[in-house]
Amino acid sequence: AQSVTQPDIHITVSEGASLELRCNYSYGATPYLFWYVQSPGQGLQLLLKYFSGDTLVQGIKGFEAEFKRSQSSFNLRKPSVHWSDAAEYFCAVGGTKYQAGTALIFGKGTTLSVSS
């Protein structure tokens, strides 16, 4: 079954430090992979996506993610975290479970706190 695992429920990072959020997926074919961010009380905003090609993808707000097929991973990184990055982050895979493969399957999320 298609699934997404985010092993870390909560991470705290010092402002200015680097960040890596982990995401592992289970999917039989070449996956479509996404990272979304949700600020408190807000909807979800797409950070970046991977469909094919270059395995290192750049997103908004200085984020990047690397697709590693051998590890079934799509980890999100940022070289220097800002206090405004504190939010909840969701990894998602484009599933084919439903008609025409339209739905996203989400991980349970990682909450990022930024300390000063």
Added chain:
Amino acid sequence: NAGVTQTPKFRVLKTGQSMTLLCAQDMNHEYMYWYRQDPGMGLRLIHYSVGEGTTAKGEVPDGYNVSRLKKQNFLLGLESAAPSQTSVYFCASSYQGQTRRYEQYFGPGTRLTVT
């Protein structure tokens, strides 16, 4: 462009009451979705629609009904609300197409409490 809008933003219901959540999008998207978000559970798909007049069940459809009478609107109904339906509900929409259908645009959410 307003994008995806949801009405209402907040609502408190008593057990057994009914209500309808409205989602509207002005991007001419073919596909629309309703998700619920619960703490520690991520987002789970309730129902979705691949076009006007069509709807289908997602992962957690029980207790909900939907309708897509107009392309731009997707309604989520709770006929008899239960405390287990206390959640934050998100609507999303996307274009059709091999990859574009996965680029989903989300509304701001509706926070529903059932007492």
